[in-house]
Structures are given as C-alpha cells and as structure tokens.
Amino acid sequence: MLETTHHRICPLCEACCGLEIKVKDGAVSSIRGHAEDVFSAGYICPKGVALKDLHEDPDRLRQPLIKRDGVFMEATWEEAFAEIERRLPPVMAAHGRNASAIVVGNPSAHKIGLLTYFGKLARALGTHNVFSASTLDQMPKQLASGLMFGHWLSVALPDIARTQYLLVIGANPLASNGSMWTVPDFKGKAKALQARGGRLVVIDPRRTETAAVADAHHFIRPGADVFLLAAMVHTLFAENLVRLGLVAQWVNGVDEVKAAVNPFTPEAVAERCAIAPETIRTLARDLANTECAAVYARIGTCTQSYGTLASWLVDVLNVLTGHLDAPGGAMFAKSAAFGSNTAGKPGIGKGIATGRHQARVSGAPEVMGELPISCLAEEIETTGAGQIRALITVATNPVLSSPNGPRLSKALDTLDFMVSLDIYLNETTRHADVILPGPSPLEDLHYDVAFPQLSWRNHARYSPPVFERAPEQPEEWQTMLKLAAIVQGKGAQVDANALDDAQFADEAQRLFGPQAEAILTATRHLKGPQRALDVALRAGPYGDGFGTRPDGLTLAKVMAANTTGGIDLGELQPRIPELLRTPSGKIELAPPSLLADLQRPAADLNFPAPDLVLIGRRDVRTNNSWMHNLPVLAKGPFRCTALVHPLDASRLGLTDGAQALITRDTLQGPLSLQAQVHVSAEMMPGVVSLPHGWGHDLPGTRLTLAAQRPGVNLNALLDDQQRDPLSGTSVLGGVGVRMAAVS
Ligand SMILES: Nc1nc2c(c(=O)[nH]1)N[C@H]1C(S)=C(S)[C@@H](COP(=O)(O)OP(=O)(O)OC[C@H]3O[C@@H](n4cnc5c(=O)[nH]c(N)nc54)[C@H](O)[C@@H]3O)O[C@H]1N2
Ligand SMILES: Nc1nc2c(c(=O)[nH]1)N[C@H]1C(S)=C(S)[C@@H](COP(=O)(O)OP(=O)(O)OC[C@H]3O[C@@H](n4cnc5c(=O)[nH]c(N)nc54)[C@H](O)[C@@H]3O)O[C@H]1N2
Ligand code: SF4
Ligand SMILES: [Mo]
Numbered sequence: 001m002l003e004t005t006h007h008r009i010c011p012l013c014e015a016c017c018g019l020e021i022k023v024k025d026g027a028v029s030s031i032r033g034h035a036e037d038v039f040s041a042g043y044i045c046p047k048g049v050a051l052k053d054l055h056e057d058p059d060r061l062r063q064p065l066i067k068r069d070g071v072f073m074e075a076t077w078e079e080a081f082a083e084i085e086r087r088l089p090p091v092m093a094a095h096g097r098n099a100s101a102i103v104v105g106n107p108s109a110h111k112i113g114l115l116t117y118f119g120k121l122a123r124a125l126g127t128h129n130v131f132s133a134s135t136l137d138q139m140p141k142q143l144a145s146g147l148m149f150g151h152w153l154s155v156a157l158p159d160i161a162r163t164q165y166l167l168v169i170g171a172n173p174l175a176s177n178g179s180m181w182t183v184p185d186f187k188g189k190a191k192a193l194q195a196r197g198g199r200l201v202v203i204d205p206r207r208t209e210t211a212a213v214a215d216a217h218h219f220i221r222p223g224a225d226v227f228l229l230a231a232m233v234h235t236l237f238a239e240n241l242v243r244l245g246l247v248a249q250w251v252n253g254v255d256e257v258k259a260a261v262n263p264f265t266p267e268a269v270a271e272r273c274a275i276a277p278e279t280i281r282t283l284a285r286d287l288a289n290t291e292c293a294a295v296y297a298r299i300g301t302c303t304q305s306y307g308t309l310a311s312w313l314v315d316v317l318n319v320l321t322g323h324l325d326a327p328g329g330a331m332f333a334k335s336a337a338f339g340s341n342t343a344g345k346p347g348i349g350k351g352i353a354t355g356r357h358q359a360r361v362s363g364a365p366e367v368m369g370e371l372p373i374s375c376l377a378e379e380i381e382t383t384g385a386g387q388i389r390a391l392i393t394v395a396t397n398p399v400l401s402s403p404n405g406p407r408l409s410k411a412l413d414t415l416d417f418m419v420s421l422d423i424y425l426n427e428t429t430r431h432a433d434v435i436l437p438g439p440s441p442l443e444d445l446h447y448d449v450a451f452p453q454l455s456w457r458n459h460a461r462y463s464p465p466v467f468e469r470a471p472e473q474p475e476e477w478q479t480m481l482k483l484a485a486i487v488q489g490k491g492a493q494v495d496a497n498a499l500d501d502a503q504f505a506d507e508a509q510r511l512f513g514p515q516a517e518a519i520l521t522a523t524r525h526l527k528g529p530q531r532a533l534d535v536a537l538r539a540g541p542y543g544d545g546f547g548t549r550p551d552g553l554t555l556a557k558v559m560a561a562n563t564t565g566g567i568d569l570g571e572l573q574p575r576i577p578e579l580l581r582t583p584s585g586k587i588e589l590a591p592p593s594l595l596a597d598l599q600r601p602a603a604d605l606n607f608p609a610p611d612l613v614l615i616g617r618r619d620v621r622t623n624n625s626w627m628h629n630l631p632v633l634a635k636g637p638f639r640c641t642a643l644v645h646p647l648d649a650s651r652l653g654l655t656d657g658a659q660a661l662i663t664r665d666t667l668q669g670p671l672s673l674q675a676q677v678h679v680s681a682e683m684m685p686g687v688v689s690l691p692h693g694w695g696h697d698l699p700g701t702r703l704t705l706a707a708q709r710p711g712v713n714l715n716a717l718l719d720d721q722q723r724d725p726l727s728g729t730s731v732l733g734g735v736g737v738r739m740a741a742v743s
Pocket of ligand 2: 013103106116137171172173175179203204208220222223225226300568616617619622623624637733
C-alpha cells in the first residue's frame with residue numbers, strides 16, 4: 001500500500017512540536033520533526049518518536065473496564081456508563097454534592113476535548129472538591145501573575161528570539177523542553193542567543209544539561225530562591241538601577257516593594273542561598289544593564305514553601321529593570337483562540353480572587369477554583385459532612401505524582417465509587433471501579449488551547465486525526481458530557497452530540513446575543529471542540545469576526561495550513577496596558593498578600609542547612625509517571641537513580657552503582673526507600689537528586705514493560721502536609737533526608 005504523510009502537533013509536552021508522521025499498511029512507518037512547521041521548524045525529541053509505541057502499546061486500554069469482585073473485566077461502553085449511572089448518582093444523592101470529587105492531571109492540558117469540557121463536568125458535579133496537578137506544579141506562577149496582571153494566564157515569558165541576557169532559575173529546558181514557556185528547541189535558540197553575543201545564566205542546585213550549555217551556572221541551596229531574588233531586588237534599589245521603561249506609567253507599588261525587601265541584603269541572604277553577595281549583585285547589575293534581558297523561573301522555584309513569593313519576585317525583577325513587555329525582555333503571547341487574557345474589556349478587569357471556599361479538613365483556601373491536591377487523601381479519610389466518597393479522575397496518576405502517594409492509595413480503596421478516564425491500568429486507576437479509555441492521540445484531532453498563551457512566538461496550528469477511531473470509541477469530550485449528564489440525572493442513554501448542540505446554542509445566545517443565530521448557522525457543519533475552536537478563532541484577536549474582517553482567521557483557514565506547517569502570527573508584541581485585567585488597570589507590583597507573606601522568609605533567614613536535602617529531576621526520555629511502558633523510551637541506562645556529590649558519597653560511605661537507603665524522619669517515625677546511587681560532581685554538595693514518577697512495582701497494574709524496571713516512588717517519601725500556604729502547592733524539594741549505604 002501507498003505510504004501517506006500526516007502532520008500532527010505532538011501532544012506529549014509543552015513544546016508542541018509539529019511532527020511529520022508516515023503511515024503504511026495501517027501502521028506508523030516513521031515519525032520525524034516537520035521541517036516546514038512555522039513554530040518548531042523540524043525539532044523533535046525522543047518522546048515524539050515514541051508516539052508510535054504509545055499508539056501500538058498492547059497495554060494501552062482500548063475498551064472500558066469494570067471491576068467486579070475485585071477483578072477488572074472488559075465491558076462495552078454502554079455497560080460502563082450504565083454501571084456509573086447505577087452507582088454514582090446515589091452516592092451524591094445520599095451525601096450531597098461535596099461527597100463527590102474530581103482530579104485532573106497533566107495530559108488534559110494537551111487535549112482540546114479534555115480541556116474545553118472539563119469545566120462542564122466539574123460544574124455538573126457542583127462540588128468544591130476539585131483538584132489538579134497544578135498544585136504540584138505552576139499554581140504559584142499563576143497566582144503571582146494573576147495578582148500582578150489580573151489574569152491567571154497572563155504569564156510573562158522570555159522573548160528569546162531577541163534577548164541578550166537570559167537568567168534561568170530552577171528550570172532545565174534541555175530535559176523538560178520548557179514549561180509555562182512553549183519553546184521547542186530551547187538549545188538551538190540558546191545557541192543563537194550566544195552566537196549574537198548574548199549570555200545564558202543558570203541557577204540550579206544541579207549542573208544540569210541546561211547549565212552545561214550556559215555561560216555561567218551558580219548552585220543555590222534548594223528552597224532559597226526567594227532570598228536570592230529579594231536580594232537582587234534590594235540591589236536594584238541600593239545601586240539606583242531601577243528603570244521601569246515602557247511600562248512606567250502602568251506600575252503601582254514600587255515604593256512598597258522597596259520597603260518590603262529591606263531586610264534582604266545580599267550579605268543577609270548569602271549563606272541561606274549559598275551564593276556570595278558579590279555574585280548576587282553581579283546578577284542584578286547584569287540584568288539591569290543589558291538592554292534586552294529577561295528572568296525565567298520554573299518548577300524548581302514553584303514547588304517550594306515560598307513558591308508564590310519567588311514567582312512574584314521574578315516578575316518584580318523584570319518590571320524594575322524595564323524588561324517587562326519590552327522586545328527582548330519578558331513578554332506576553334497573544335493566542336489566536338481561547339486566549340483568556342484577550343477576552344473582556346481591554347486594560348481593566350476584576351482581577352483574581354482566592355479563598356472563596358476552603359478545604360474542609362485543613363482549611364486551605366481555594367485557588368483558581370481548586371483545592372490543593374495534597375488535601376485529597378485527608379478529605380477522603382476524614383468522616384463528617386462533605387467527606388469525599390466518590391471520585392472521578394481525568395488523566396492523572398496522583399498515587400505516583402502526589403506527595404505521600406501510599407497514603408492516597410490506601411484512601412482510594414475506601415471510596416464508595418471511583419471512575420477513571422485514563423488510557424492505562426496504572427497505580428491510580430487500579431483503584432477505580434470503572435475505567436473509561438480515551439482514544440490514542442493519533443486518533444484524536446489536536447489544537448493547543450493552553451500553550452499558544454505561553455508561546456515564544458504567536459501561531460495557530462491544527463492537526464486532524466492520523467487514524468480513525470474504532471466505531472464504538474467516543475471522543476473524550478463525549479465521555480465527559482455523558483458523565484455530566486449522568487450526574488445531572490439526564491440518564492446514561494443521553495446522546496452526547498444532541499446535548500452538546502443544545503448547550504452550544506445556549507452559550508451562543510449568552511455570548512453573542514443577536515448574532516447567535518448567524519453563528520449557529522455558520523458552524524452548523526461542526527460539533528464539539530471543533531465548533532468551539534471555530535468560534536474562538538473567528539471571535540479571537542486574529543479572527544475574521546464572522547465576516548467583519550474577511551482576511552482574518554477561521555478554522556477552515558487554519559486547517560488548510562496543516563500540511564504547510566500552520567499559520568505564523570509573528571513575534572511577540574507589547575501588550576500593556578491592553579492585557580491588564582486588574583481593577584486599577586495597573587500592574588500591581590506589591591500585592592498586599594505577598595508583602596505580608598514576606599514575613600515568613602524574613603523569619604527564616606538564618607535557618608540552618610540540613611546536612612542533606614532531596615530534590616527532583618527530569619530526563620528527556622520520561623514524562624512524569626506514564627511513559628515508562630514505551631520501548632523506545634524505556635531502553636538505555638536506568639534513570640531512576642539518586643545523584644550524589646562525591647564529597648557526600650565519601651562522607652556517607654556511598655559508592656557508585658550501589659544501593660542506598662534514603663530516609664526522611666517524620667513525627668510518626670522514619671520513612672525510607674532504597675535507590676541506586678550515582679556519584680556525580682553535577683550535584684551541589686549536600687543535595688541529592690531523584691526523579692519522580694517511578695515506582696511501577698505496585699500490584700494490580702497493567703504496565704508490562706514499566707514493571708520490569710520499576711524504580712522507586714520519590715513521592716512515597718515526601719510530606720503531603722507541606723505546602724506554600726498562598727497557592728496550596730506542595731513542597732517537592734529541599735526536604736531534609738538521611739542517606740546510608742545498604743550492606
Ligand atoms: N516529587 C515530584 N512530584 C511531582 C513533580 C515533581 O517535579 N516532583 N512534578 C509534578 C508535575 S509538574 C506534574 S504536572 C504532575 C503530573 O501529575 P499527573 O498528571 O497526576 O501525572 P502524570 O504522570 O502526568 O499522569 C498522567 C495520567 O494521564 C494518563 N493519560 C495519558 N494520556 C492520556 C489521554 O490521552 N487521556 C486520558 N484520559 N489519560 C491519559 C496516563 O496514563 C496517566 O495516568 O506530577 C507532579 N509530581
Ligand atoms: N522529559 C520530560 N519533560 C517534561 C516532563 C517530564 O517528566 N519529562 N514533565 C513536564 C512537566 S509536567 C513540567 S511541569 C515541566 C517542568 O519543567 P522544568 O521546570 O524545566 O523541570 P525540571 O527539568 O524538573 O527542572 C527543574 C530544575 O529545578 C532544579 N531545582 C530543584 N530545586 C530547586 C530549587 O529549590 N531552586 C532552584 N533554583 N532550582 C531547583 C532541579 O535541579 C531542576 O534542574 O517539564 C515538562 N516536561
Ligand atoms: S519536545 Fe518531544 S515530547 Fe515535547 S512536543 Fe516536542 S517531540 Fe513532543
Ligand atoms: Mo507539570
């Protein structure tokens with residue numbers, strides 16, 4: 001048979017690379033980067049190639065599973081929905097809406113169906129118990145950005161194409177391919193930056209792959225970023241380096257920031273960060289004195305006790321050095337569709353609110369409509385009104401991805417009912433009563449809803465499915481709508497398409513009023529996320545306005561550009577003041593809640609360093625917990641190793657390749673796991689690095705290959721009670737541990 005060529009955006013990580021996929025005899029014959037892609041220009045990493053393995057993985061679920069007497073049996077879709085209808089609504093009827101909970105995980109950010117329909121399911125449940133991987137990840141950045149700029153998704157990112165100085169803190173884009181910053185081929189772009197005389201500087205407790213290509217790298221004591229950043233801000237004021245630049249007339253709160261960082265002199269923080277005062281000053285001066293410069297920080301600065309403060313201070317530095325919203329500085333993308341910061345009145349808004357309700361057991365405040373995922377186990381365990389008894393998980397594996405996974409695992413077994421939308425029977429979904437699989441990514445259409453809002457360059461790219469779905473396999477948005485209908489008492493028999501049509505007609509009426517009729521007519525040939533996408537593109541900032549701007553974008557135009565690599569919408573453009581949605585219409589440099597929270601690090605300045613602390617790590621051939629079952633990624637050296645500096649190895653009697661016990665002491669007694677040691681001068685002395693997402697040796701899963709080299713679960717050692725109090729984000733690094741050789 002003839003070989004056919006397909007162009008597909010990779011849905012596996014935030015880089016959103018355009019791929020060229022060849023198909024012969026019904027199977028993938030090759031996957032490579034699509035050289036003509038306007039955004040990624042042919043870049044690909046090994047995970048993109050692994051889409052073939054994912055599509056063909058015999059362990060990937062292709063049919064629903066129902067657990068009967070503790071054993072999973074394959075079932076039809078009709079049987080699965082009937083089982084859910086039989087068991088879920090009664091729990092909610094007996095115990096109230098908050099007795100149900102929903103958790104959504106990382107892959108949902110990459111799926112238009114899951115992302116645009118998740119809200120409908122959550123609203124149908126009507127529960128306060130909404131959790132996501134965001135509170136293991138970027139919530140601090142979103143909270144800080146929301147407080148400063150008025151919208152959760154107005155996140156500034158480096159204009160890498162034009163910058164001359166890039167300071168990267170707690171991120172390793174050479175392994176992760178970038179996060180909260182969609183930047184395929186970071187390495188190529190960093191090299192181009194250096195070739196034009198610019199500099200890349202990295203702050204990380206490990207000499208990472210990114211640090212290795214940087215012009216300078218400084219170790220930092222884990223968890224100490226807030227001190228470094230505050231001292232850099234202090235230096236700007238002390239040395240009269242503050243220049244607000246283009247955004248000057250739109251900034252509130254400069255004097256308040258100056259007063260607030262007063263205690264954080266370079267001398268005061270140096271020991272806490274393990275960075276010399278003169279180095280801190282040089283970092284601040286270089287940032288201020290380079291015309292085009294930006295600070296970018298990521299997960300290493302988020303998943304720590306001062307995550308929101310650190311995320312905020314990053315943009316305080318960008319603002320005070322005149323780099324915010326300036327070409328070559330830290331800018332804002334403007335997406336073609338679903339750009340939440342292009343909606344509504346430009347330049348002013350309601351801002352964001354938190355704490356509209358609280359977690360029942362801990363009292364942790366709601367943030368962005370969610371409660372901290374680390375509260376999930378205690379909310380299931382603790383009896384009383386509002387105790388969680390029924391759970392829906394959507395593309396998430398919190399038994400491995402959340403701190404204190406073993407506790408959560410036990411709690412899940414006590415639920416009255418659990419449904420998982422997932423493509424594997426894994427450490428979390430084994431606890432479900434019903435598992436509903438999504439189609440293979442290659443059977444799904446693709447348009448990135450989230451990442452164009454975080455992209456290094458503006459673009460619009462759509463991919464049709466490469467393969468047809470099996471006739472009985474629903475799209476995931478249909479599954480979500482069905483679940484929503486079941487909990488709303490509309491019955492499992494309801495037709496998802498008809499329901500979607502009715503809901504769309506209502507929404508069009510609400511959003512477009514008198515124009516709604518014309519919009520319904522114009523989109524009559526579409527359904528589901530495709531229809532939502534057409535409306536979003538046409539009503540969006542580059543859209544055709546349903547005919548009022550005939551040259552503008554439509555879904556048809558974006559679809560037609562699929563084979564030629566999508567539509568380029570140009571380099572980042574200044575967006576202030578139009579982007580702002582704060583009530584003042586200004587950038588709030590000094591949000592009161594953040595100034596108040598600075599009391600915590602001020603009190604913590606002289607906290608002594610534990611002898612040894614644990615941090616995490618990513619490898620380019622992994623993706624959190626769920627890609628260890630794919631042959632092309634699983635091969636090669638064992639990756640779940642504990643990296644230890646030679647000085648620590650010798651003082652602790654650890655040898656390369658040998659096993660060691662890593663122990664964290666808790667009030668309830670010691671918690672330990674055993675890992676293979678790799679002695680490496682990459683590490684900062686006193687810091688050990690172990691990746692997360694491993695520990696595939698639990699019973700009852702169906703992950704044949706992953707189970708052969710299971711690794712250990714870092715999160716079995718971490719504490720589910722340690723959070724950044726503002727964002728609810730878990731502390732996943734900088735935790736004091738002991739290490740000893742296993743004899
Ligand atoms: N210690 C420590 N813990 C961490 C981190 C860390 O750095 N250190 N990182 C944290 C971060 S940043 C994140 S984002 C979280 C991730 O946390 P999670 O989202 O809970 O974890 P993943 O491993 O990404 O699990 C994804 C799940 O989605 C399923 N899946 C994959 N594709 C699809 C699909 O198309 N449809 C459906 N329905 N399901 C699918 C997979 O089988 C898997 O069960 O982990 C966090 N945990
Ligand atoms: N290959 C691969 N790619 C991925 C993923 C994956 O699992 N594998 N996961 C995806 C997800 S969900 C996310 S959120 C992104 C994350 O993307 P990144 O933020 O780039 O993630 P990491 O590679 O973990 O880099 C974090 C760095 O922070 C350092 N660090 C740890 N603690 C501290 C600290 O206290 N301070 C400072 N300054 N640094 C610290 C670590 O040594 C590490 O080098 O990656 C995404 N991409
Ligand atoms: S970097 Fe790799 S995993 Fe990420 S989008 Fe590109 S090919 Fe896919
Ligand atoms: Mo993440």
